[in-house]
Amino acid sequence: MASLKTLPLNNSFGIEMGGRIAVAFSGGLDSTVLLHSMVAAHGHEHVMALHVHHGLQEIAKDWIAHCAKIAQDYDIEFDHRSISWKENTTELNNLEARARAVRYQALLEMCEVHQIEHLLLAHHQDDQAETILLQLFRGAGVQGLSAMPSQKEVSMGKVTVWRPFLEITRAELEAYARFYQLEWIEDPSNQDEKFTRNFIRQQLIPLIEEVAPQFRSNLSRSAKHFSRAQRLLDQLAEIDLATIQVKQSLQIKPLIKLRSADVDRATNALRRWLAMQGLRMPSEERLNAWWLDMDRLKDLDDQRLSWQHDGHVLRVWRQQLSIVDKNIEGHWVFQPLADPLQGWGLSEKDYQEASATQRLHEAERVGGEKLRIAPKSARKTLKNLFQELSVPPWERTAPLLMLGEEILAVAGVGMNVDLCMNAGPRWVAHWELLEK
Incomplete structure (x- = not known):
């Protein structure tokens, strides 16, 4: 089958083998194919399966046993974490994003425990297309439209996250799974169209495919263009920050001076600085409110500002903008x-x-x-x-x-x-x- 040749059954996507690699293994089709192909490519002694029970569905408890059995069949090490939600999940906004963030953190914590340097995720070309469409609907900028990178260092450079399937469609993964007679779990929540991503998958994508059959690869190519553009924006921001940043803080007067000369460059520098501190990107509305507050400063030696953002507080003190924990303990x-x-x-x-x-x-x-x-x-x-x-x-x-x-x-x-x-x-x- 031609589709099987597209799977990375070798080391062509850049991992230098020197230790083990971990596969984020949900038990679904995508991660089952990823786990099977990685064991075939690298050997069972170099591969580990990591599973996270997100705690959002009662049936998901059974998936731990399923994943543990698959790992045992492949003769690989297996670990899992179960998420306990303090909040009532039925009342949470943007539950999908929160669940992804919590799952991602649990995976990184397991990597640290097992001294894993390479974590593989099974996102494929269809996932990438859905992500780009979601970002478009949200009015995202260049960074958001870059979608998911194929490789990214996280946890202070201790772990590299890989997505080796981004150029492969879900149909190709399913063909692989059926050829090797693999067993996988179907998550019933994937059919629930109250989640925007599921609505896009079930309703919009079939319509788009009728008029643009190659839209997946086209959107994937666009994401690469946006990613290159974002890299250039980051380089420009770092040039500007070299004259503004002192240690981990920003000097207000040079920042305001840059904004007076070029609003877009100043905003780009501020966004880059926040990203370098590990904070999420603020909305355009919030950024504009910050600029307005800084414009109102009369005496930068005495006036103090503070804004809450992403669980932290941004403070202006002695003409410098700093980021501190919301609650310092x-x-x-x-x-x-x-x-x-x-x-x-x-x-x-x-x-x-x-x-x-x-x-x-x-x-x-x-x-x-x-x-x-x-x-x-x-x-x-x-x-x-x-x-x-x-x-x-x-x-x-x-x-x-x-x-x-x-x-x-x-x-x-x-x-x-x-x-x-x-x-x-x-x-x-x-x-x-x-x-x-």
Whole structure:
């Protein structure tokens, strides 16, 4: 069968074998073909199946057993996660997108546990066409119309996500599955046309196919054009950000100056900066509201702005725009000093005694606290230290670390040298943010 030759039964899509690859295995047609073809191409010892039970259908519990049996038949390792929803899913908006995001995160967490560097998803050409149509209906820009990339690094570069079937139609995958007599699950929710994607698949695509039989490959080609255009926009944004960005923040005055010269370039730079921080793209309406607020700033040294976006807060302070967690939570942790020849820390003896007697504890600021953070310097109030070290107001809320009745460490400021040593075995305290 000609269609079988189109499947990647080799390493042509670029994975360098040095460890295992993981297949996101739902048990449906697409992922069943992907798993079968990858085991055939790379051998059972190099392939692992990962399954996520999304918790949205009672029948889906049975799919775990099905997927585990297939993995056992193929003699490959299998792992799965079950999602527990805190909210009432019947009342959630955009449930499809939320479920995809949660499933994706669970897959990446399993990759981390099993030290998997390559995660394969079974999206095919029909999926790509549906995604592009969805984005068009939403009024998406260049990035949205780039649709799904064939390859993408995620989790800080630790995992590469691959979609080797993007040039293959669902009909070709089904022909492969029937040729090899594979067994797969049919998800009943795929027929529910209350979901926009299903409506597009069931109602619109058959009509489009009547007048444009090659529309799938044509839309796939368009997605590649948009992807190239987006890459050029990203490069332009990074050129502009080089004169605006300081560490992880943006300087407001150069940003507004760029906007005065070219609104589109400034918006492009701002969008790129948000993406580099891992935040979703804001709507055009929200971006325009931000620009309006910045235009209203009279004194950039004193005025402060804050906007909530994607679970974080964007703040303007001291002429810089920064991104912070919506709720900053963390805890104090002790670590042995990395460089024994440099730095101040609590001596090993004092640390062990304080830990044993529970003299180490946290306390909230009450005002007027003082400490010395460098030898031969004056004791200063926390307010002055925060100002001198340019610690933003929202980073000043961490509790103080106390040794008995005295301050031992302050987040963003440092250790109290009056209680510390600069020689011998010693421990340094750090305020560590909790992962969300």
